[in-house]
Amino acid sequence: MIVKWDFAWNILPVLLKAAITTLEATALGYAMALSLGLVLAIVRRSRVRAISWTAGGIIEFVRSTPFLIQLYFLYFILPNYGLTLPAFVTGILGLGIHYSAYTSEVYRAGIEGIPQGQWEAARSLNFTKLQIYRRIIIPQAIPPIVPALGNYLVGMIKDTPILSAIAVVEIMQRAKIIGSETFRYLEPITMVGIFFLLVSLVFSAFIRKVERGVSMDRRIEKAMEIKG
Amino acid sequence: MEHIIRFSKVTKRFGDLVVLEELDFEVMAKERLVLIGSSGSGKSTILRILMTLEKPDSGFIEVEGESLWHMEKKGRIVPATEKHLRKMRKKIGMVFQHFHLFPHMTVLRNVTEAQIYVLGMSKEEARERALALLDMVGLSEKADQYPAQLSGGQKQRVAIARALAQRPQILLFDEVTSALDPELVGEVLKVLKDLAQEHEHTMLIVTHEMGFAREIADRICFLDKGRIIEKGPPSRIFTEPEMERTREFLRNYIEVSNAINGV
Structure with a gap:
């Protein structure tokens, strides 16, 4: 089979349009995974056992069941209980919830890495619990876990084709539709592969930039520059 | 003078280890109290309980006439809520x-x-x-x-x-020079001495710097195994301690510092 360049050129706009759906789902799903994961990590550290166990249970459940089943549950079963959401919204929710279980574990490791003395100093200055998390603990916990959190961004975009199972037309689904209509799969599937490769590379570069940007070394360098 | 801090029968255990045993003691307002004793004697625990970083197992602690770890609710004494602890913490710095x-x-x-x-x-x-x-x-x-x-x-x-x-009205110093290189100890002690001279904080100081303790303290408490076994003005504690245990502690200290100074 030989690549038909004009065919590839013709389907490019359609694929790019679907790529926007992929990127949107990833961006929103990732934003949700980052925030919900942080909430889960903090709730799991609650001293009230019932609360921490509930959070732990949710995390374990989500991590131990396939993403596809969770997606089906949200899309096909929740409507029976009166909650019907558009496919795209369901997809974002699914990605967000699924990945929050993983990011919460990363946050947990980050939070546990902060020395006890930081809590004690903050407490002795009479910060509230919430202020201690927000101003003392989380700002220190996040820089070291940026690479681990970033891995899940790359992981998530590669999971977006699963959304096609609930009829979200993202880039992979669009490629399959093109293939079944034209009986040519080589170009669309190859192009989708290249898309994922490029986006993953861009994401990785972005994460490295963020990692460097938030590091303590960088901040100290800046402080020295200002001084010098 | 009136007391600003009062411990009544305060006990603290870590597992089987009794760190403070039915401790009674008072600190006067504006007093500079230095706690000395070997490590594990419970000095730091006193400060940490006052800062609400450790909860005592039993006993009462009053700060400015108000219970630190307890509060009154409908005529009953109940464990302090976080809100009460936050109110009390305002008075204390560490x-x-x-x-x-x-x-x-x-x-x-x-x-x-x-x-x-x-x-x-x-x-x-x-x-x-x-x-x-x-x-x-x-x-x-x-x-x-x-x-x-x-x-x-x-x-x-x-x-x-x-x-x-x-x-804060009350300042707690928990071995503030113990983690420092010897040549950096002086600058921190100088700040503390200036502070004691120019301000009127009540100060509780845990230290192993005996020269400093003698200089700054209004009163010294010597702790051993979770109890205060001797207390008094530094002039007396350092020259004529009553208890054998205190004498032994100070003797060891003097031997060590003489060895360091090459005497």
């Missing part, structure tokens, strides 16, 4: 052996952050006060640096400024 500065904040922000978010001061007010305090500890030119750029002695002086910024 400086730690290992400084515990916030490494992600500049020196200035270490001193302003709690002023702004705990005391509710404006950023300008907090900044002005922080710079005045940093000036007092001789570090105003380090305001824009990060803790990692400072020496141990400088870090500890920032930690003192940070604690003072919250305007």
Whole structure:
């Protein structure tokens, strides 16, 4: 089979349009995974056992069941209980919830890495619990876990084709539709592969930039520059 | 003079280890009380209980006539809520052996952050006060640096400024020079001496620096195995201690420091 360049050129706009759906789902799903994961990590550290166990249970459940089943549950079963959401919204929710279980574990490791003395100093200055998390603990916990959190961004975009199972037309689904209509799969599937490769590379570069940007070394360098 | 802190039969255990045993003691307002004793004698635990970092297993503690770890609710004495603890904590500030500065904040922000978010001061007010305090500890030119750029002695002086910024009446110093290189101990002790001279805080100091203890203390408490076995003015404790255990402790100390000084 030989690549038909004009065919590839013709389907490019359609694929790019679907790529926007992929990127949107990833961006929103990732934003949700980052925030919900942080909430889960903090709730799991609650001293009230019932609360921490509930959070732990949710995390374990989500991590131990396939993403596809969770997606089906949200899309096909929740409507029976009166909650019907558009496919795209369901997809974002699914990605967000699924990945929050993983990011919460990363946050947990980050939070546990902060020395006890930081809590004690903050407490002795009479910060509230919430202020201690927000101003003392989380700002220190996040820089070291940026690479681990970033891995899940790359992981998530590669999971977006699963959304096609609930009829979200993202880039992979669009490629399959093109293939079944034209009986040519080589170009669309190859192009989708290249898309994922490029986006993953861009994401990785972005994460490295963020990692460097938030590091303590960088901040100290800046402080020295200002001084010098 | 009236007491500002009172411990009544305070017991603290860590597992099977009894760290404080039915401890009774009082601190007078504006007093400079130094706690000495070998490690594990419970000195630091007294400070940590006062700072509400450790909860006593039994007994009562009063600070300014109010119960620290308990409160009254409908005529009954119940364990303190976080709200009550926060009210009580306002009165107390602590400086730690290992400084515990916030490494992600500049020196200035270490001193302003709690002023702004705990005391509710404006950023300008907090900044002005922080710079005045940093000036007092001789570090105003380090305001824009990060803790990692400072020496141990400088870090500890920032930690003192940070604690003072919250305007506590009672200051707790927990072995504040023990983690420092010997040549940096002096600068921190000097700040403490100036502080004691120029301000009227009640100070509780745990230290192994006996010369400093003798100089700064109104009263010394010697602790052994969770009990205060001897207390009195430094002039008496250091020259004619009554208890054999105190004598032994001070003798060991003098031998060690003589060995260091080559006597």
